[in-house]
Amino acid sequence: MADFLTIAIPTGRLGKQTLKRFNMAGMLENYEKGSRKLILIDGQYRLRFLFVKPVDVMTYVTNKVADIGVVGKDQILEEQANIYEIMDLKFGQCMLAIAGFDHTPLSKQNGVLSIATKYPHYTERFFLERNQQVNIIPLNGSVELAPLVGLADVIVDIVETGATLKENGLKVLQEMIPISARLIANRVSYRFKIQAIEQLIERLNKGVGVGNETNR
Amino acid sequence: MQFNTIEETMKNQRIKSQTSQRLISLVRKQGFQMIEPDYFEDYDRFTHAHQRVTKQRIVKLMNPLGEVLVLRPDVTTSIASKIVPLLKTEEELKLFYYATTFNVGTQGKIESRKQFGIEWFNAPNTAEKAVLALIVSIVESLNLPYIIELGSEEFLNTLIRQLELPKADETHLKTMIAYKDSSGLNTWLKTQSLPNTIREVLEKLFSFRGCFNDLAKLIDSQTFPEALSQSLTELYQTMASFQDQPLRFDLSMISEFEYYTGVRFKVYIENVPKTVLKGGRYLAVNPYGHEEVSAIGFTMESDALLKELIKNG
Numbered sequence: 252m253a254d255f256l257t258i259a260i261p262t263g264r265l266g267k268q269t270l271k272r273f274n275m276a277g278m279l280e281n282y283e284k285g286s287r288k289l290i291l292i293d294g295q296y297r298l299r300f301l302f303v304k305p306v307d308v309m310t311y312v313t314n315k316v317a318d319i320g321v322v323g324k325d326q327i328l329e330e331q332a333n334i335y336e337i338m339d340l341k342f343g344q345c346m347l348a349i350a351g352f353d354h355t356p357l358s359k360q361n362g363v364l365s366i367a368t369k370y371p372h373y374t375e376r377f378f379l380e381r382n383q384q385v386n387i388i389p390l391n392g393s394v395e396l397a398p399l400v401g402l403a404d405v406i407v408d409i410v411e412t413g414a415t416l417k418e419n420g421l422k423v424l425q426e427m428i429p430i431s432a433r434l435i436a437n438r439v440s441y442r443f444k445i446q447a448i449e450q451l452i453e454r455l456n457k458g459v460g461v462g463n464e465t466n467r
Numbered sequence: 468m469q470f471n472t473i474e475e476t477m478k479n480q481r482i483k484s485q486t487s488q489r490l491i492s493l494v495r496k497q498g499f500q501m502i503e504p505d506y507f508e509d510y511d512r513f514t515h516a517h518q519r520v521t522k523q524r525i526v527k528l529m530n531p532l533g534e535v536l537v538l539r540p541d542v543t544t545s546i547a548s549k550i551v552p553l554l555k556t557e558e559e560l561k562l563f564y565y566a567t568t569f570n571v572g573t574q575g576k577i578e579s580r581k582q583f584g585i586e587w588f589n590a591p592n593t594a595e596k597a598v599l600a601l602i603v604s605i606v607e608s609l610n611l612p613y614i615i616e617l618g619s620e621e622f623l624n625t626l627i628r629q630l631e632l633p634k635a636d637e638t639h640l641k642t643m644i645a646y647k648d649s650s651g652l653n654t655w656l657k658t659q660s661l662p663n664t665i666r667e668v669l670e671k672l673f674s675f676r677g678c679f680n681d682l683a684k685l686i687d688s689q690t691f692p693e694a695l696s697q698s699l700t701e702l703y704q705t706m707a708s709f710q711d712q713p714l715r716f717d718l719s720m721i722s723e724f725e726y727y728t729g730v731r732f733k734v735y736i737e738n739v740p741k742t743v744l745k746g747g748r749y750l751a752v753n754p755y756g757h758e759e760v761s762a763i764g765f766t767m768e769s770d771a772l773l774k775e776l777i778k779n780g
Contacts, residue, residue, distance in 0.1 A: 315740035327646075331521055333741065339650035372523055379522075380635060433650075438742060441647075442614045442715070442735045 255297045256440075256447040259312060259320035261305035265432060268342045269321045276458025296454075297447070309334070309435070318440035319448065324430045325409055328373040335441050338434035338452055347373075349425040350416050351398050351405035357425060358383065359404070367397030368407035377407075377427060395419045479777050486776055487565060487769070489608060490583050497601055499563040499585050504545040510535040513544060516752070517724055526569045526577055538569040538577075541724065543764060546586050547751040551758045560588040565769075584766035588751060594763045595705045595730050595748065602732060602744060602765065603712055611775065612737040614713050617706060618720025620727035620747065621698040629665055629694070644721050647673050664692045675718035679706045682716050698729070705730050726750055732765060736775060743772045 260269050260279075273279040279300060282291060291300040301317055308320040313332050325347055327336055347370070349357065357364060365386040368374045378385045388403050395415055397403040409430055410416060410423055434455070436448060491501075510527055514520065514537075526538040539545050542564055554560060563585045572578040585601070587594055599615070606613045623644065627637060643651045656669060668691060675685060685691075686699055706714055720731055722745075729748030736743050746765025753759070 313740065315738070331524075335647040336651070337647060337649070375523065376521075437740060439735045439737070439740060442616065443612075443737050 255292075255299045256319060256444055256451060257299045257301060257317045258451075259301045259303050259308045259317035261308050261321055262302055263305055265305050265321065265323060265343055266302070268432065269340075272340060272342060272455065272458065276454045278454065296450075298451075312435055312437050315437045315439055318437055318444055319451065320435050321432055322435055323409075324428070324433050325370060325373075327433060327435065328428070329370045331372070333438055334435040335438060336433050337436050337441075337448065338455065340432040340434055340455070343430070343432040345409045345411040345430050346423075347407065347427045347430050348410045348423045349405050349407055349427065350395075350410065350421050350423050352420065353422055355398075355405055355424060357405070364405065365403040366405055366407055367394050367403035369394060370407055374407045395421060482777050483773050486609075486773060487583065490605060490767070490769075491563070491565070493605055493608065494563045494585055494601065497561070497597070499561040499587075502546060502550075502562040502564050502586075504539065504542045504564055504566050505549060506539055506545075507536040508539060508545060508548070510537050513537045516544065516726070517541075520723055524570045526571055539566075540568055540570045542566050542568060542582055542584060542766065543586065543724070543726070543749070543751075547726075547762070548753050550586075550588060551751050551753040551760055554588055554758075554760055557589050559590070562586045562588075581769045582766050583769050584746070584764060586751070586762055586764040588762045589760050590748070590763040595701075596708055598746075598763055598765065599705060599709060599732065602734060603709065605767075606734055606736070606744075609736070609772070609776065611739075611779070614715055614735045615709075616715045616717050616720065616733045616735065617702060618717050618731045618733075618747075619698040619702045619729065620720075620722065620731055620749075621701070621729050622695055622718055623721055624728070625694050625698060626665060626668060630659075630661065641721055644672065644719050645723065647719060649673050668692070668695070672719045676716060678715060679703075679710050682706065702730055722747075724749075726752065728761070729763075734767075736772065738778075739771045739775045741768060741771050743768055 260266055270279055270282060278293060278296060278298065279291065289302050293300070301311060303311055305322065308322045309326060309330055309332050311317040312320040312334055321340065323343055363384050363386045365388060366374055367388040367390050369390060371387045371389045375385065375387055388397065390397065394406045394408045397406055398421060399419060405424060407427070413423060416422055434452070441448065507528070514522060514525070520540065525540055528536045528538060530536055546562065546564065550560065550562070565581070565583050567579050568582050569577060569579050587598065602615060606615070627640065632640065640655065643655065652669065652672070656666060682703055686703060691699065702716060706716065720733065722731065726749040727747050728750050731747030732745065733742050734744035744765055744767045746763070748761065748763045751760050751762040
């Protein structure tokens, strides 16, 4: 298996889009929907797929159990792990944004702005770069609840359509950075398996009928 | 169920001890003397000198006087501040260390890493080749598949200096390069008004890598502006004597530490998940004064390497 390229595929919503993209490139076609298999081998292209929870993809890649993985840009920004971000897969597109009640000021005259978020590290860096001290409240989900119950002034979260915000009387106050799914590589694998990685990128690009999206 | 035994523990200790003795013996033969770096540095001076180092990852402490200190995340700055003020002009000094560095991991835990390395102050122009030969002898002695990669900090610094970017934009650009984020770089390039010569180099930056022959072809193709040719020649000359070894170059190699000025080295070992050795030519500055000297050095992350050596018995 040493000469196989191991790819960590996220399960869940991001995983479905990843499978679709790999299928379009003629890979993972034998994957059975609903299967509980955690490892799948593609002998033709010498690929080994690991199916893991989205939050664990980075761990598998940084520890070189997987050479390659698919993660959201939001996770890359939050974890700042030692990986390479080798391709924008252009799906799972959304926006990391500051949201809250209309007209909530982002700079508080008397006190520090409190922000509830699943992205505490990135949020802190974002405000530090703008010389603003903030109070970060880390949450794991239902972040929109925080301003409604007075836990935080605003939230930082990914926004796709804005429907959840609207339903809860909130709106985007400031867009921060566009997010999409990215192909990441372990930095050592990138040296030892560069040809296989380049071939994979080429196949993924050809699968959607576009030119080479990377400069490798 | 058999948990760790005293025999296994002592065997691992023996491998660690034998490896460190072997490394120490190799550098002593080349005239390097041992130094013990300080544990603490001033927080403001350290973060000012290394603006791309993630501040959340630095272990900070406050002393009884209320001063904020850094528990060393890197050894080079610590040794430079101790040695540089004492050096006479052009006085060469070759040192090595076997020390622990500290940082905050992604889960908020303090992580310590054992590092082995050398620092060669007032290193002459021939030092790059001598250090590369030392690196080759070290990695050959480990008997594991490896790749040595070379880059030029001066190449990227010259290129980026010409852009005259505000500091925040420069940091953003360097971060994209460090992650090989071609998509982010291409999007950024579309928003910038740049001279064509620089734009072309940045557009193709991640493709400028390969073996010695690829570098020779790249230099012959005259793709690069004149200002960048000196750093490429320096890289070419350093690689030329090591064509039998698995050496590669990568012109997008960039460090989070701002002190590097010339040729840089990195070593990758096939089954070790991280870079095991990194270093290069740098400007050793005394952060408490104005003295600075040209130096060359490298650091080995010995924990990850030892794990692989133990696995291989």
